[in-house]
Amino acid sequence: MKKNALYAQSGGVTAVINATAGALILEAKKSNKIGKVFAAKNGILGALREDLIDTSKESNNSLLSLRYRPGGIFGSCRFKLKDLETSEKEYRRLIEVFKAHNIGYFFYNGGNDSADTAFKVSQISKKLKYPIQCIAIPKTVDNDLAITDCCPGFGSAAKYIATSIQEASLDVQSMSETSTKVFIMEVMGRHAGWMAASSALARKNKGDAPHIILLPEITFNQKEFLSLVKKTVSDKGFCVVVVSEGVKNSKGKFLSESNTKDAFGHAQLGGVAPYIAELISTKLKLKNHWAVSDYLQRSASHIASKVDLAHAEAVGSHAIKYALAGMNGVMPIIVRTKSSKYKWKIEPAPLSKIANLEKKLPKSFITKNGMGVTAKALDYLNPLIQGESNPPFKNGIPDLKEFKLVPVQKKLTTWR
Amino acid sequence: MKKNALYAQSGGVTAVINATAGALILEAKKSNKIGKVFAAKNGILGALREDLIDTSKESNNSLLSLRYRPGGIFGSCRFKLKDLETSEKEYRRLIEVFKAHNIGYFFYNGGNDSADTAFKVSQISKKLKYPIQCIAIPKTVDNDLAITDCCPGFGSAAKYIATSIQEASLDVQSMSETSTKVFIMEVMGRHAGWMAASSALARKNKGDAPHIILLPEITFNQKEFLSLVKKTVSDKGFCVVVVSEGVKNSKGKFLSESNTKDAFGHAQLGGVAPYIAELISTKLKLKNHWAVSDYLQRSASHIASKVDLAHAEAVGSHAIKYALAGMNGVMPIIVRTKSSKYKWKIEPAPLSKIANLEKKLPKSFITKNGMGVTAKALDYLNPLIQGESNPPFKNGIPDLKEFKLVPVQKKLTTWR
Numbered sequence: 100m101k102k103n104a105l106y107a108q109s110g111g112v113t114a115v116i117n118a119t120a121g122a123l124i125l126e127a128k129k130s131n132k133i134g135k136v137f138a139a140k141n142g143i144l145g146a147l148r149e150d151l152i153d154t155s156k157e158s159n160n161s162l163l164s165l166r167y168r169p170g171g172i173f174g175s176c177r178f179k180l181k182d183l184e185t186s187e188k189e190y191r192r193l194i195e196v197f198k199a200h201n202i203g204y205f206f207y208n209g210g211n212d213s214a215d216t217a218f219k220v221s222q223i224s225k226k227l228k229y230p231i232q233c234i235a236i237p238k239t240v241d242n243d244l245a246i247t248d249c250c251p252g253f254g255s256a257a258k259y260i261a262t263s264i265q266e267a268s269l270d271v272q273s274m275s276e277t278s279t280k281v282f283i284m285e286v287m288g289r290h291a292g293w294m295a296a297s298s299a300l301a302r303k304n305k306g307d308a309p310h311i312i313l314l315p316e317i318t319f320n321q322k323e324f325l326s327l328v329k330k331t332v333s334d335k336g337f338c339v340v341v342v343s344e345g346v347k348n349s350k351g352k353f354l355s356e357s358n359t360k361d362a363f364g365h366a367q368l369g370g371v372a373p374y375i376a377e378l379i380s381t382k383l384k385l386k387n388h389w390a391v392s393d394y395l396q397r398s399a400s401h402i403a404s405k406v407d408l409a410h411a412e413a414v415g416s417h418a419i420k421y422a423l424a425g426m427n428g429v430m431p432i433i434v435r436t437k438s439s440k441y442k443w444k445i446e447p448a449p450l451s452k453i454a455n456l457e458k459k460l461p462k463s464f465i466t467k468n469g470m471g472v473t474a475k476a477l478d479y480l481n482p483l484i485q486g487e488s489n490p491p492f493k494n495g496i497p498d499l500k501e502f503k504l505v506p507v508q509k510k511l512t513t514w515r
Numbered sequence: 516m517k518k519n520a521l522y523a524q525s526g527g528v529t530a531v532i533n534a535t536a537g538a539l540i541l542e543a544k545k546s547n548k549i550g551k552v553f554a555a556k557n558g559i560l561g562a563l564r565e566d567l568i569d570t571s572k573e574s575n576n577s578l579l580s581l582r583y584r585p586g587g588i589f590g591s592c593r594f595k596l597k598d599l600e601t602s603e604k605e606y607r608r609l610i611e612v613f614k615a616h617n618i619g620y621f622f623y624n625g626g627n628d629s630a631d632t633a634f635k636v637s638q639i640s641k642k643l644k645y646p647i648q649c650i651a652i653p654k655t656v657d658n659d660l661a662i663t664d665c666c667p668g669f670g671s672a673a674k675y676i677a678t679s680i681q682e683a684s685l686d687v688q689s690m691s692e693t694s695t696k697v698f699i700m701e702v703m704g705r706h707a708g709w710m711a712a713s714s715a716l717a718r719k720n721k722g723d724a725p726h727i728i729l730l731p732e733i734t735f736n737q738k739e740f741l742s743l744v745k746k747t748v749s750d751k752g753f754c755v756v757v758v759s760e761g762v763k764n765s766k767g768k769f770l771s772e773s774n775t776k777d778a779f780g781h782a783q784l785g786g787v788a789p790y791i792a793e794l795i796s797t798k799l800k801l802k803n804h805w806a807v808s809d810y811l812q813r814s815a816s817h818i819a820s821k822v823d824l825a826h827a828e829a830v831g832s833h834a835i836k837y838a839l840a841g842m843n844g845v846m847p848i849i850v851r852t853k854s855s856k857y858k859w860k861i862e863p864a865p866l867s868k869i870a871n872l873e874k875k876l877p878k879s880f881i882t883k884n885g886m887g888v889t890a891k892a893l894d895y896l897n898p899l900i901q902g903e904s905n906p907p908f909k910n911g912i913p914d915l916k917e918f919k920l921v922p923v924q925k926k927l928t929t930w931r
């Protein structure tokens with residue numbers, strides 16, 4: 100009897116995580132070697148609760164449409180399993196659920212935390228004597244997973260950011276004589292500046308916006324920052340600043356959390372863009388505007404990158420191939436092959452080398468003044484936003500297909 | 516000798532104001548009855564300073580590419596001319612510039628302030644004895660001009676907002692069990708709620724996000740708002756709120772400006788989304804996220820509405836037709852013809868009926884509880900976001916053509 104598979108999404112979703120899900124399910128069908136693909140409702144929580152969705156009830160058309168659907172169609176969650184000793188109950192429950200539903204393959208689609216969980220599940224086979232193959236599948240707009248050249252989800256967020264900055268900069272520039280002089284856009288990236296860096300892709304010519312990029316890798320230097328804003332406004336008439344949510348001050352505190360009562364007489368509500376804006380208003384007396392794109396940047400499948408989408412689908416289908424080849428405890432990663440034109444392939448990498456690691460912007464990607472990115476960074480980033488993948492629209496907005504999301508009948512007692 | 520024309524952009528730019536400029540210039544060329552079309556650099560300021568751009572130096576390809584270019588290619592400004600008596604100097608200077616460059620047609624592309632200025636310029640002919648025909652051309656993401664059915668620029672902003680809310684809502688929904696419960700998006704619209712209302716177009720089925728829309732037409736009722744947020748989270752697991760920047764409290768103060776020291780112990784930096792977010796954190800203890808799209812929403816030509824683009828081009832080309840038909844002091848407006856399918860045409864309307872008026876959301880467009888919009892509103896809004904006008908991309912971002920922007924040689928003494 101063919102083994103069934105379980106697929107779960109984990110952590111923050113992306114514009115293309117559903118593309119991975121769709122490709123995985125369709126590849127499993129095509130292989131004819133896997134029974135059913137169940138999806139855990141709301142991530143690992145669904146696996147523990149035996150809240151499973153029978154994806155075989157969805158039409159191929161619906162599954163194909165996942166390519167264009169942001170969010171996580173089966174639900175995701177923030178819930179971390181600890182090590183096998185501390186969380187033995189949870190791991191034993193997972194095995195119960197796997198057994199009850201004849202699950203031989205577990206696919207966990209997430210970031211570095213999830214790679215860690217997947218790594219632990221992959222060890223169950225030996226330690227708790229249940230034959231399960233566990234494959235982690237990369238996903239994160241943060242682009243901070245180790246070993247893989249990039250992470251599915253990042254390229255689309257990067258394309259959104261570059262396009263938005265290009266557009267907003269043209270707006271600001273045209274009004275700058277009598278209106279806004281400084282525009283600030285806050286982007287995600289709590290620990291790594293990949294998303295902020297990608298805004299530099301908006302430049303067509305040297306000196307184009309964005310003029311300043313504040314990265315979480317570099318401690319905020321207020322004096323140098325304000326001086327560069329002033330100089331840019333004086334030289335170009337306006338200044339566009341991209342700031343990562345994770346930028347910290349010299350005391351190691353997030354700017355968005357810093358108590359600014361001393362400086363401005365009142366405290367922050369959070370958000371680093373309004374913090375920077377207030378700084379510019381107070382210290383430079385320059386009219387400014389700010390934007391915080393928040394979830395918009397990681398769910399903008401209407402401007403997804405075709406390359407990113409191809410990555411997302413490839414890691415999904417390769418996860419199935421690796422499982423059928425008998426692999427366990429690996430992740431399909433994206434490898435950039437050395438050639439003048441951008442080329443890539445998928446290879447398996449051991450989870451032990453990925454779990455819990457965080458890849459930050461290398462020093463060589465950051466300009467000397469710490470407020471911009473180098474040509475080397477652009478060479479790396481540029482291929483990842485190539486190509487447009489326009490979703491089908493209906494009635495003026497992206498067309499969302501209906502999903503049945505049929506629950507699998509439970510066989511076990513309620514968990515907790 | 517053929518008269519030349521002067522075109523100027525005014526006030527906040529939109530995703531399609533350049534489309535109007537391109538259509539106007541190309542129509543003037545085609546007519547063969549107008550000499551050159553000059554563009555004022557940075558709006559009316561350029562006209563006063565004799566800072567003119569010779570658009571005849573641009574290739575037809577560049578002019579056609581304006582269809583896809585956000586911002587204002589010739590620059591815009593916030594600068595209001597007062598009445599003829601108070602600002603006689605300025606009006607006399609305008610005439611000087613018109614005379615020096617043989618300008619017989621003045622096209623002013625803006626909102627209600629600009630319609631007022633254009634109306635005054637249209638009266639120069641009589642009062643100051645200079646034969647000028649002045650045509651105002653509508654433009655504003657605020658959609659608040661009187662008489663015209665809608666304003667070029669609005670439909671594209673509406674499409675951006677509806678699409679963004681659809682996408683972000685799918686993101687929030689998939690994570691809501693263990694993460695964000697309430698998502699708040701701030702949109703523009705200081706006095707009229709057209710943009711906030713358009714977020715309702717994101718709904719496919721009844722009950723879909725956005726669940727609450729806060730309009731500037733309705734005084735903020737904190738108690739009822741919080742109670743609806745709570746109920747929505749309890750019913751659906753999450754709640755999506757769209758809030759217009761112009762929402763006011765019962766004292767008539769913008770929420771974004773209200774001093775909240777009493778309530779939360781500290782004051783605001785501005786931005787109504789963080790205000791609402793803090794309210795939800797403090798009063799309901801619900802995890803929330805917020806976004807402020809700011810200029811992104813009015814410059815997003817990558818997701819422009821095809822219908823809006825067609826409107827923008829039509830008002831541009833009709834402005835030329837009206838000028839050549841001898842009209843003065845009019846605006847080409849968009850008229851919705853009565854039919855089951857959406858149809859529209861362009862007609863001239865007298866500026867006296869448009870200048871300085873502000874069209875707010877009619878009462879019949881707002882739900883009884885004041886926190887949503889009616890089916891009637893959707894019927895009005897829906898046609899305006901139809902169709903996609905994907906700009907050409909190059910190297911991963913929208914392709915921007917180069918413009919020469921050749922200055923016209925000055926003939927007068929420096930102004931001021």
